[in-house]
Amino acid sequence: MTKVEVVPNGGHQNSKKTVSYWDPVFQTADPAMFQKASWDFVRNGGPRLAIFDAAELKSPVKIERIHFENCDFIGIFPEYSKFSNCIFEKCDFSNSTFTMAKxxxxxxxxxxxxxxxxxxxxxxxxxxxxxxxSGNTTKLDGTIITNPTKFIEAAYTAENPNEQNGQTSTKRYQRARLEITKSEIARAIYQNHTRKGSDKDYYECVQLTTIQSIKEEISHRTIENISPNIKIPKLLFNKVLNSINTIDMQIIILVLNINAWGRSITRPxxxxxxxxxxxxxxxxxxxxIALLDxxxxxLDISLVAGYTKHSSTLDGxxxxxxxxxxxxxxxxxxxxxxxxxxNRISKVR
Incomplete structure (x- = not known):
């Protein structure tokens, strides 16, 4: 878990901003400049460099149209907290817990x-x-996201600015690790939508999880190929398998677009x-051949019922x-x- 320490002047030291180069809040602000802030936004519609501590709340918050910039949210928030039309820019939600929040x-x-x-x-x-x-530490148990594809596509990573030649600093490595993380998060969101949420979001999760699972397989082999100790035969074999997986993914996308990934009966x-x-x-x-014939x-051949009836080895x-x-x-x-x-008749997800 990312370390957060509250320091005497009200600021804090967050290792994400100073160490975690792959995180979007890395080097976005000096942690020493942060101050604990009040939850009263009557005179402050655009807080900056602020720490919002849930321990100071006694009841759920209902916040609208606030632009949070370089703000950190920490602690266990009261149930049913609600944020509407807010902007969270360069904000860190590390060590925060939201339950039944909207x-x-x-x-x-x-x-x-x-x-x-x-x-x-x-x-x-x-x-x-x-x-x-993070596939391990971003917890989304029972949480609904109405545009899961855009959520996953927005996942961010970066290279280590201090290790230009190391394995972990290469773009290929970071991108491969990101695809694995996206696959893990996509599976968690899919599981949530099997129990709740709209059919539209569920079938979008089906599409997302299917594609990301293939990308995850490719990414694991990509990471293996980057290793300096890999043998040439294994390297070539992995490249062949990745090519096959890529073709598989395109075929699956093409075929399952016929029924909109399960959403539509009309399309097929x-x-x-x-x-x-x-x-x-x-x-x-x-x-x-005559039109009726x-x-x-x-019709017979398309329904896989009359191929032998209409075809023989003597045909041209x-x-x-x-x-x-x-x-x-x-x-x-x-x-x-x-x-x-x-599937549509039984209504089984």
Whole structure:
């Protein structure tokens, strides 16, 4: 856990600002300049270089339209605290705990949520820019985030300015570590949305977690490849596996966009109609088959029911190519539409 020490002049010493080069609040301000601040914002709508200690609160806070800049939040906050339309710029939430708190339409800019705990809280319609996260110490148990993809994409890291040649200072290493962290956080958010939140956010979490899990695999091998002790065969093998994973990810994205990652039944139905229409036109134009027979042939093969009925080894090359491609596309469509319908009917997340 990041060390925070309150010093006699009211300021504090925070190792994130002086040591943790990967954190967005690193070197944003001199820790000695911070002073404990009051929770009264009647005359102070833009606090700077302030420490807000939850120990001074006896009841939940309800704060609106305050711009916090270079501020630190520490302590265990009263349940049901609420922040609306606030800006948190270069703020550090280390060693803070929020339970059943709500952040509505807030902006988090270059702020750190690592070593912070948010229990059964909500971040609704917030915006995120360069935020610090930790897969181990950012706790989001039961917490809902209504735009999880933007939250994960905003995760921040940086190189060590004092170690230009070390393994841990390279951009590749830091980016790989960041992708692993993003995957860990994405899984935590996904678990939360399986129990609560909207269907829209849940299916966005499905997409996010699926993609990040593949990126995590690639990142682990990337870190292994950076090691100076890795053997050439292992290095080449890892590169091949990473290429395969990258192709896998693109195929998954392409296929699961058919049903909007589980959100839509209409899209795969429409996709099925397009398949049948295109192959009907192909059979009519290229094979000179009558329209009604072309529709039946396209429908039978697309539904994976009549391939053998309409194709044989005696057919010409063009007909076999069209029939096989129709079968493959139909199999993909069939594999998507059936689970989608079952999932939507059963309402099981």
């Amino acid at each position: 952040f509505n339409s807030c902006r988090f800019k270059r702020s750190s949520l690592s070593t912070a705990t948010f229990q059964d809280s909500e971040f609704r319609d917030c915006t995120w820019e360069e935020i610090g996260l 139905l429409f996709f099925g109609l397009i398949i049948i229409s295109l192959y009907t036109a192909a059979y009519c134009y290229f094979l000179r 072309s529709i039946i042939m396209s 090359t063009l007909k076999q190519i069209l029939a096989v491609s129709n079968l493959v596309v139909g199999l993909i469509w069939y594999a998507v539409i059936i689970p989608t319908v079952i």
